Amino acid sequence: MPPLKTGSNKSIGIKEIAERANVSIGPVDKVLHNRGGVSKATRERILQAIKDLGYTPNILASRLKSSRNYTIAVLIPEATDMIPFWFAHNAGFEEAVKEVSPFGINISILTFEQNNEASFKLRVDEVIHDGYDGIFMVPVFYNETIRLLQHYKNLNVPVIFFDSNIPGLSNLSFIGSNSKDSGYLAANLMDYTISKKADILIASIEREEDNHIQFSVREEGFLTYFKNAGRRILQFTDNTGNEQVISKGLSAIFRDNPHLEGIFVVNGIDKIAAAVTPTQKSNYRMIGYDLIDKNIQLLKNGAIDFLISQQPQKQAYQGIKLFYDYLILKKPIAPSYFLPLDIVMKTNIDYYRFL
Amino acid sequence: MPPLKTGSNKSIGIKEIAERANVSIGPVDKVLHNRGGVSKATRERILQAIKDLGYTPNILASRLKSSRNYTIAVLIPEATDMIPFWFAHNAGFEEAVKEVSPFGINISILTFEQNNEASFKLRVDEVIHDGYDGIFMVPVFYNETIRLLQHYKNLNVPVIFFDSNIPGLSNLSFIGSNSKDSGYLAANLMDYTISKKADILIASIEREEDNHIQFSVREEGFLTYFKNAGRRILQFTDNTGNEQVISKGLSAIFRDNPHLEGIFVVNGIDKIAAAVTPTQKSNYRMIGYDLIDKNIQLLKNGAIDFLISQQPQKQAYQGIKLFYDYLILKKPIAPSYFLPLDIVMKTNIDYYRFL
DNA sequence: TGCTAAATAGTTAACGTACACTATTTCGCT
DNA sequence: AGCGAAATAGTGTACGTTAACTATTTAGCA
Numbered sequence: 001m002p003p004l005k006t007g008s009n010k011s012i013g014i015k016e017i018a019e020r021a022n023v024s025i026g027p028v029d030k031v032l033h034n035r036g037g038v039s040k041a042t043r044e045r046i047l048q049a050i051k052d053l054g055y056t057p058n059i060l061a062s063r064l065k066s067s068r069n070y071t072i073a074v075l076i077p078e079a080t081d082m083i084p085f086w087f088a089h090n091a092g093f094e095e096a097v098k099e100v101s102p103f104g105i106n107i108s109i110l111t112f113e114q115n116n117e118a119s120f121k122l123r124v125d126e127v128i129h130d131g132y133d134g135i136f137m138v139p140v141f142y143n144e145t146i147r148l149l150q151h152y153k154n155l156n157v158p159v160i161f162f163d164s165n166i167p168g169l170s171n172l173s174f175i176g177s178n179s180k181d182s183g184y185l186a187a188n189l190m191d192y193t194i195s196k197k198a199d200i201l202i203a204s205i206e207r208e209e210d211n212h213i214q215f216s217v218r219e220e221g222f223l224t225y226f227k228n229a230g231r232r233i234l235q236f237t238d239n240t241g242n243e244q245v246i247s248k249g250l251s252a253i254f255r256d257n258p259h260l261e262g263i264f265v266v267n268g269i270d271k272i273a274a275a276v277t278p279t280q281k282s283n284y285r286m287i288g289y290d291l292i293d294k295n296i297q298l299l300k301n302g303a304i305d306f307l308i309s310q311q312p313q314k315q316a317y318q319g320i321k322l323f324y325d326y327l328i329l330k331k332p333i334a335p336s337y338f339l340p341l342d343i344v345m346k347t348n349i350d351y352y353r354f355l
Numbered sequence: 356m357p358p359l360k361t362g363s364n365k366s367i368g369i370k371e372i373a374e375r376a377n378v379s380i381g382p383v384d385k386v387l388h389n390r391g392g393v394s395k396a397t398r399e400r401i402l403q404a405i406k407d408l409g410y411t412p413n414i415l416a417s418r419l420k421s422s423r424n425y426t427i428a429v430l431i432p433e434a435t436d437m438i439p440f441w442f443a444h445n446a447g448f449e450e451a452v453k454e455v456s457p458f459g460i461n462i463s464i465l466t467f468e469q470n471n472e473a474s475f476k477l478r479v480d481e482v483i484h485d486g487y488d489g490i491f492m493v494p495v496f497y498n499e500t501i502r503l504l505q506h507y508k509n510l511n512v513p514v515i516f517f518d519s520n521i522p523g524l525s526n527l528s529f530i531g532s533n534s535k536d537s538g539y540l541a542a543n544l545m546d547y548t549i550s551k552k553a554d555i556l557i558a559s560i561e562r563e564e565d566n567h568i569q570f571s572v573r574e575e576g577f578l579t580y581f582k583n584a585g586r587r588i589l590q591f592t593d594n595t596g597n598e599q600v601i602s603k604g605l606s607a608i609f610r611d612n613p614h615l616e617g618i619f620v621v622n623g624i625d626k627i628a629a630a631v632t633p634t635q636k637s638n639y640r641m642i643g644y645d646l647i648d649k650n651i652q653l654l655k656n657g658a659i660d661f662l663i664s665q666q667p668q669k670q671a672y673q674g675i676k677l678f679y680d681y682l683i684l685k686k687p688i689a690p691s692y693f694l695p696l697d698i699v700m701k702t703n704i705d706y707y708r709f710l
Numbered sequence: 711t712g713c714t715a716a717a718t719a720g721t722t723a724a725c726g727t728a729c730a731c732t733a734t735t736t737c738g739c740t
Numbered sequence: 741a742g743c744g745a746a747a748t749a750g751t752g753t754a755c756g757t758t759a760a761c762t763a764t765t766t767a768g769c770a
Contacts, residue, residue: 013756024720029758039718039766060415060457061756064725102415181702188702192548192640192660225702285547305547340706343698347536347543347580351695368726379750384728394748416726419755423728 012053013061020049032057059103059328069104070327072320073127075137077114083209084292085312086111092316100324107320108132115209117141124148134323135159139166140211158326158333162319163312164214165336172326175319175337177310179214182341183221186287186308189343190262191225193285193305198261199232201253205246205268206239215266218289222264234260238271246275254280261285270294273303291344291352299346309342309352367408368416375404387412414458414683424459425682427675428482430492432469438564439647440667441466447671455679462675463487470564472496479503489678490514494521495566513681513688517670519569520691527681530674530692532665534569537696538576541642541663544698545617546580548640548660553616554587556608560601560623561594570621573644577619589615593626601630609635616640625649628658646699646707654701664697664707 014032018025023046027038031046038046049055074093079086097107110126112119124144127135128151135152139145139161149170152159158172165174190200202219226233236253238246250272254260262285265272269288273295276284287306288295298304318337325331344352369387373380378401382393386401393401404410429448434441452462465481467474479499482490483506490507494500494516504525507514513527520529545555557574581588591608593601605627609615617640620627624643628650631639642661643650653659673692680686699707 011756014758015756025757026720026759027718030719033758035759037718042719058419058457058756060419061725062758064413064415064419064727064755065757065759067725102413177706181706185700185702188700195550338706340697341703342695343700343703345540345543345698347540348696348698351532351536351693366726369728370726380727381729381750382748385749388728390729392748397749413726416755417728419725419757420727420729422755 011058012055013058014055017046017049017053017055020053021045063103063328067104069106070133070323072105072107072134072136072323073130073132074107074109075120075123075127075135076109076111077138077140078111082207083114084294085290088291088312089316092313092318093320095313096317096320100320100328103324103328105320105324105327107136112140113209114140114211117144120144128152133157134327136319136323137161138163139169139171140164142166145169158323160319160322160333162315163310164211173322173333173335173337175315175322175339177315177339177341179217180221180224182289182308182310183218183223184225185221185341185343186218186264186306187222187225189306190264190285190287191229194261197231197259199234199257199259200226200262200264201234201236201257201260202264202266203236203250203272204238204266205241205271206237207241207268210267218266232257232259241268241271243271243275246271247277250275251280254283262287265289269304269307270298273298276303278303291349296349296353299344299349302346305345307344307349309344311339311342314339366413367410368413369410372401372404372408372410375408376400418458418683422459424461425488425678427460427462427489427491427678428485428487429462429464430475430478430482430490431464431466432493432495433466437562438469439649440645443646443667444671447668447673448675450668451672451675455675455683458679458683460675460679460682462491467495468564469495469566472499475499483507488512489682491674491678492516493518494524494526495519497521500524513678515674515677515688517674518665518667519566528677528688528690528692530670530677530694532670532694532696534572535576535579537644537663537665538573538578539580540576540696540698541573541619541661542577542580544661545577545619545640545642546584549616552586552614554589554612554614555581555617555619556589556591556612556615557619557621558591558605558627559593559621560596560626561592562596562623565622573621587612587614596623596626598626598630601626605630606635609638617642620644624659624662625653628653631658633658646704651704651708654699654704657701660700662699662704664699666694666697669694 014025014028018028021028021042023042027042028046030036030038031043076089077083077086093107093109110123112123120141121144124147127148134157135148137159145166149159153170161171161174163176165176202222204215223233234253234257236249238249261283265286265288267289273286281303285305287308288304289308291307291309295304295307299307322333326333342352369380369383373383376383376397378397382397383401385391385393386398431444432438432441448462448464465478467478475496476499479502482503489512490503492514500521504514508525516526516529518531520531557577559570578588589608589612591604593604616638620641620643622644628641636658640660643659644663646662646664650659650662654662677688681688697707
């Protein structure tokens with residue numbers, strides 16, 4: 001059998017289609033870019049020639065000549081010691097920029113405080129004022145997001161959400177993972193690792209600076225799985241952030257619930273896991289979120305059993321490449337891209353530490 | 356804080372470095388490509404100018420002009436109904452080719468029969484005879500692989516292994532996953548999902564056409580985890596491929612081993628799972644490999660609990676992009692790239708069905 | 711009909727690089 | 741010193757596209 005070859009050899013350029021349409025390359029280029037100034041008849045002929053010859057633009061030559069630059073504004077919460085989650089995206093942005101910058105796509109990273117609408121508004125003002133060719137953002141605050149969208153809708157500038165979604169808006173696309181499914185998955189995994197009738201604790205940490213909606217959707221997914229399963233599900237919510245307090249609270253729960261075997265931690269698993277002694281831990285399975293350094297440490301030493309990762313680097317990487325697809329390659333963009341929910345444990349964590 | 360901008364604006368080309376080195380672009384180009392014909396002194400000056408100005412070649416212009424083409428031979432076992440695993444790579448190859456073909460990288464897929472060294476030899480002959488600019492291959496047969504490597508070593512043509520590795524050879528790199536770790540991971544997962552002292556069965560199907568080495572390494576990793584764990588580990592190997600026979604064999608094992616709770620299937624989990632009745636299945640956890648269609652079906656209907664994926668599409672995609680990195684961007688290539696071992700279950704499978 | 715403006719079509723100069731080709735310099739040798 | 745070959749340096753064209761600019765045609769109107 002003959003080997004399968006890819007790629008075409010004879011390149012068909014605007015010169016060829018000009019020839020076939022009996023015009024010079026001028027009008028061809030005008031047609032290709034909808035720049036007007038071409039009579040209807042020749043336009044038709046050119047269009048036909050393009051179809052006949054199967055013309056595909058040479059993006060190399062195109063980029064070389066035009067050298068139009070696109071700057072994408074990346075609106076992302078600021079990573080802090082409290083919320084190190086947002087650190088992870090950087091690697092993805094870097095990698096993506098390396099690939100697409102020869103094509104004129106660059107990014108401006110604009111951070112804001114996750115719990116501070118004013119700081120978000122400031123950035124939105126900036127983005128509107130400075131004028132970007134694309135927006136890649138976490139739509140944390142509804143009203144300001146709307147404002148940004150409305151401004152850029154008229155300008156036909158692509159806005160893509162990531163990490164969390166607000167459905168029904170005029171953004172071009174969303175890339176991230178499905179929070180509800182992630183809760184459902186966690187429940188499924190939990191179900192496998194504890195005994196049939198054991199109780200489960202849902203633990204969370206209430207902090208002003210967090211994205212509550214996403215967390216409650218995780219919980220919703222988790223609860224959906226166990227609906228009518230006849231398990232007793234307990235709740236523990238801390239709002240101090242103090243390890244001593246958490247430790248005390250959990251100890252009381254452990255004492256009062258002898259059938260408890262699993263702990264699903266909606267957020268801040270580093271705090272929760274640190275508040276559980278190794279002796280206590282040996283009786284429970286703990287599942288939580290996010291491959292931040294602290295959590296990886298806790299996973300490795302057995303304080304955490306499973307982490308579910310939303311692959312932030314990949315979100316960043318793929319997201320930027322979506323702008324490349326849209327702006328340079330003119331490819332159609334799907335309304336949403338869901339990345340896999342990775343199950344990470346002690347024995348496969350090392351493979352997830354890089355992009 | 357000012358926004359972080361990426362990418363440089365003022366482009367420095369060979370013209371600029373020529374100017375700074377007080378020569379015309381001719382010698383600059385010669386130096387850049389080591390084509391000789393430049394005196395030592397001017398060579399030094401040019402090199403210095405390149406360093407001073409931080410020149411990076413414009414790959415767009417470079418590609419546009421030279422239009423040198425690279426064809427990569429992909430040596431991969433033929434996918435069949437018996438071994439559908441190799442189907443999965445196609446999507447990855449396609450995706451990668453789409454991205455790199457503007458840069459002149461194309462592939463020729465050459466398939467061989469996995470259990471037939473003669474067919475492999477034929478392909479090696481072909482690859483040697485036709486002359487390729489890169490080889491991406493599954494090194495199934497040792498001697499022929501050596502022959503191919505020796506031929507291309509002198510020509511400085513990059514050879515990259517994928518899926519399985521033969522360490523210590525002169526290939527440029529390997530991309531795939533670590534089979535031993537995958538067995539170890541499976542064991543870890545199994546340990547979580549069955550009770551403390553339960554027995555485990557390791558099941559496999561012996562077929563001529565399979566890659567035995569990889570399978571035994573999986574088993575080795577699995578056994579390593581349970582070394583000294585005090586669990587009883589049973590073995591079941593079928594060499595008929597007949598569902599009836601497998602079913603009988605398993606039933607006997609189930610009958611004789613009341614403490615059996617987990618089944619680790621090294622290969623051919625579709626056959627094994629199909630031979631277990633739903634009633635029987637309710638007593639066991641089953642973990643196996645490969646996201647082939649049949650297995651996905653079985654995972655969805657509960658006949659399989661966990662699948663470990665080696666991400667064949669991703670291997671294919673990343674592998675081809677390695678050639679792009681090496682041949683076009685002249686980036687250094689690491690000796691090995693290990694892809695994550697994904698844990699897939701009913702509740703996250705849908706996110707793994709695409710690349 | 712003749713003139714002008716508007717509409718349409720054609721020409722051309724880059725973009726940064728590769729490389730073949732030509733021009734100049736260097737240097738050995740008689 | 742003068743010649744020619746070898747070594748080195750410089751020039752120019754093309755890759756396919758963009759877009760500004762120029763040329764031509766069409767059409768409106770007095």
